[in-house]
Structure formats: structure tokens, C-alpha cells
Amino acid sequence: MKEPIPNTGTRMWRILNGPQELGRGPAFWTCFAAATVIALAYPSFGSAFGLSNIANFCLYVPMALGLSLLWGYSGVLSFGQSAFFVIAGYVYGLVAGNLIDIPGGTLVGVGAGISASALVAVIFGYFVFYGQVSGWIIPLLLLVLSLILETFLGQTAGYQWRVGSVLLGGYNGMTGIPSIQIGSITFxxxxxxxxYLVMVLTLMIYLGLRILVNSRYGHVVIAIRDDSERTRSLGYNVAIIQIQVFVLAAALAGLSGVLYVSWGNYINPASAGMLMATLPVIWAAVGGRKSLVAVLVSTLILRWLADTLAVRGGEYAFLIMGVLLLLTxxxxxxxxxxxxxxxxRRWRPKAHDVIRAPQ
Known part of the structure; x- marks a missing residue:
């Protein structure tokens, strides 16, 4: 007798609870649902200051999750997520700033910013992955890309560095960037x-990436991480899959960049500097780069910690981040x-055995 074919909902539930992610089972999903409800209900009792801060913390999550996919699941360390963050932010500012009087102009800016990050990633990834550049050289090349971008943007002071009506601003940065607007709603x-935009995007990206890493495609990505030559011998185009993952991670970093400039209406070259190139790596490493939910939680905690310590002096935040990375x-x-x-997980069965043991 043939087994019944599971319906779409059952298959989706199995994929969501696949082995490639840390949290699984009813207990995890109960906690996840409770956290989601609290986050969505927060505007009903939270302050405007709290809304702004939480949105600021969460807008970095797409970039961190993209790095988790790229580094933890694909095995490619990147110090270049800040470069894609800045490319998207600047391109959005240029396009949205020049189309501010046109309905939907900011949405065109969103598409242009994320597409610019993805395009740069395609070009970079093509030469790196088809050229089979050694794994330890890739993060250095990406770091160089970030630092070159920071240096170039820092030299763009003066009125000659104008695109339409928007000035690049040099090290002072681009100011007056319009926020994303849809109809009468301004973000x-x-x-x-x-x-709500940041919360919904964070939720959708996390669940989407969770489905991806537990799918057949995700298993191929992990196989490439574990043994790329064996995966290639099985008939998979390793280079194209690596490029796809690399571009997806870059697009997520670009999304964070667009959300950042919509939140702060400002961006400067320091966002591509050494500190911003290092922070996503710290968020992923401290939480656990091979788990999306661990990276999500660590990003929020470390962003909150850095913001709290910044009041007492930025050097404390840098010191503690360094100590956490060293301990990790x-x-x-x-x-x-x-x-x-x-x-x-290892302790819980032993604890249950002790409780259930006869007296």
C-alpha cells in the first residue's frame, strides 16, 4: 500500500523543522510565536524612541542573516557585506533624491539600490568563484573592496561630485536622503x-532562509561547504551556486543599507570602513554562524549592547565586542x-532521567 502524499502544509512544516537549523519542535515555535506577537504589539504600548531604536537594531538583521547563509552554510567568509550595504544606501540616496517629486520615486530607489549591490556581487563573484580563488583570499579581497569604497567616497567632497541635485558629500556623508514612501505612508x-516594515521583512527573511537551507538546494550548498570537489563530481555547478548564494547575501546587505538610510536619512563612507566590515562577522561568530536564529538573536543583543554602551563611550562597545569575539x-x-x-539539549535528557528515577 502506498503511503499518502503529504500536502503542501505538511511538507512546509517538515522543511521548516529540517535538520539544518537550531530551533525545532513545538517548544521553539511556541517561543517564536510569542516573541513575534510581543514585537508586533509593541507599538501599542511602546514609546516613539523605543520604536526608532528597535527598528534600528532589526534593520541590520537581513545583512547578518545573509552572512550566516554565506559563511555558515556556504563556507565563504566575507568582510565585504558593509560594501554592499553602502552601495545600496548611496544608490538609493541618489535615485530617490532625484526622483523625490515623482510618485513611487523612492520605490525606484529601493530597487536600484538593492540591484546595484547584487550587480557588483555578480561581477565580483564571477571572477572569484569561476577563477577558483582560494577560500582564505576571498575575505581579504572583500575587505579591500570595502576599504577602497570607503576611500573613494571620502574623496567626493565638493560641488563637482554631484549627481543631479544630490551631493555625495565626501567624509561628511550624504544628507537629506528621503525616506521610503508608498502612497501617503512615509517610513x-x-x-x-x-x-512594522522592518519587523515583517525580518520575519519573512528569516523564515525564507530557513526554508532555503532545509531544502534540497540548501543541502547542496552545505555539501559544497563540506567538500566542493565531491559536490562538483556529482554533477553540480559549484561556481554558479556559490555566486547565487553570494549575490543573495549581497542583496540582503543592500536591503539593510536601504532601510538604514530610510531610518536615518543619512549615510557616510565610514559605513564601509573596517569597523562596519568586522561587525557582521562578530554578530555571526558570537551567535553561531551555522544557525540563522542564533545569528538573529546575537545581532539584536549585540546591537542593543553597543547602543547602550555608546552612551558611556564608544570604546567600551569596541572592547566588549573584541572580548566576546575572543571568548567565542x-x-x-x-x-x-x-x-x-x-x-x-545534552543536559535535558539526563535531568529528566534523574527526575523520573525511582526514589
């Missing part, structure tokens, strides 16, 4: 609209959140 920093590398190579979760 400015302290608005409920931007808060020495004691928690899989990431602090991933290591704690797996330790709890």
Missing part, C-alpha cells in the same frame, strides 16, 4: 510604519548561543 525613523574563538568555536543550546 521615517520613529514611525510605526517603518517599525577560544571557548565556543561554534558560537555562544549554539553551544549553550546544544549543551542544554
Amino acid at each position: 521615517v525613523s520613529a514611525s510605526i510604519a517603518l517599525y 574563538m577560544v571557548f565556543f568555536p561554534e558560537g555562544i548561543i549554539v553551544s549553550l543550546a546544544r549543551g542544554y
Whole structure:
């Protein structure tokens, strides 16, 4: 007798609870649903300042999740996510600033910014992955890309560096960037609209990437990470798959860049500098680069921690980030959140055995 074919909902549930992600089962999804409900209900009791801060913390999540996909699941470390972040932010500012009086002009800017990041990633990825550049050289090349971009944008002061009516601004940065607007709704920093936009995008990207990594395609991506030559011998085009993952991660970084300039109406070359190139790597490493939910949680916690410590001086935030990265590398190579979760899983059956043992 043939087994019944599972319906679409059942298949989706199985994929969401696949083995390539940390959180699974009813307990995880109950906590996930509760956190989602609280986040969506926050505007009903939170302050405008809180809305602005939380939106600021969450808008970096797409970039961090993209790096988790690229580094944790594909095995390609990148110090260039900040470059794609800045490319999208600047292109959005140029396009939206010149089309501000045209209905839908900011949406054209969103598409142009993310597309520019993806296009640069396609060109870079083609030469790197089809050229079979060594894995340890790729992050150095991406870091160089970020630093070159920072240096170039820093030299764009003066009225000669004008695109239409928008000035690049040099090291002072591009100011007066219009926020994303859809009809009469403007997604400015302290608005409920931007808060919900960032929350919904964060939720959709997390669930979408979770489905991706647990799909057949995701298993191929992980196989490339573990043994690219064996995967190639099985008939898969390793280079094209690596480029696809690289471009997706770049597009997610670009989305973060667009959301950032919509939130702050400003961007400067320092967003492509050494610090911003390093921070996504720290977020992914501390949480656990091979788990999307761990990277999501660590990004939010570390962004909140950095913002809190910035009041007392930025050097404290840099110091603590460095200490956390050092502790992770020495004691928690899989990431602090991933290591704690797996330790709890190993401990829980023993604890239940003790409780159920006869007296």
C-alpha cells in the first residue's frame, strides 16, 4: 500500500523543522510565536524612541542573516557585506533624491539600490568563484573592496561630485536622503510604519532562509561547504551556486543599507570602513554562524549592547565586542548561543532521567 502524499502544509512544516537549523519542535515555535506577537504589539504600548531604536537594531538583521547563509552554510567568509550595504544606501540616496517629486520615486530607489549591490556581487563573484580563488583570499579581497569604497567616497567632497541635485558629500556623508514612501505612508525613523516594515521583512527573511537551507538546494550548498570537489563530481555547478548564494547575501546587505538610510536619512563612507566590515562577522561568530536564529538573536543583543554602551563611550562597545569575539574563538568555536543550546539539549535528557528515577 502506498503511503499518502503529504500536502503542501505538511511538507512546509517538515522543511521548516529540517535538520539544518537550531530551533525545532513545538517548544521553539511556541517561543517564536510569542516573541513575534510581543514585537508586533509593541507599538501599542511602546514609546516613539523605543520604536526608532528597535527598528534600528532589526534593520541590520537581513545583512547578518545573509552572512550566516554565506559563511555558515556556504563556507565563504566575507568582510565585504558593509560594501554592499553602502552601495545600496548611496544608490538609493541618489535615485530617490532625484526622483523625490515623482510618485513611487523612492520605490525606484529601493530597487536600484538593492540591484546595484547584487550587480557588483555578480561581477565580483564571477571572477572569484569561476577563477577558483582560494577560500582564505576571498575575505581579504572583500575587505579591500570595502576599504577602497570607503576611500573613494571620502574623496567626493565638493560641488563637482554631484549627481543631479544630490551631493555625495565626501567624509561628511550624504544628507537629506528621503525616506521610503508608498502612497501617503512615509517610513521615517520613529514611525510605526517603518517599525512594522522592518519587523515583517525580518520575519519573512528569516523564515525564507530557513526554508532555503532545509531544502534540497540548501543541502547542496552545505555539501559544497563540506567538500566542493565531491559536490562538483556529482554533477553540480559549484561556481554558479556559490555566486547565487553570494549575490543573495549581497542583496540582503543592500536591503539593510536601504532601510538604514530610510531610518536615518543619512549615510557616510565610514559605513564601509573596517569597523562596519568586522561587525557582521562578530554578530555571526558570537551567535553561531551555522544557525540563522542564533545569528538573529546575537545581532539584536549585540546591537542593543553597543547602543547602550555608546552612551558611556564608544570604546567600551569596541572592547566588549573584541572580548566576546575572543571568548567565542577560544571557548565556543561554534558560537555562544549554539553551544549553550546544544549543551542544554545534552543536559535535558539526563535531568529528566534523574527526575523520573525511582526514589
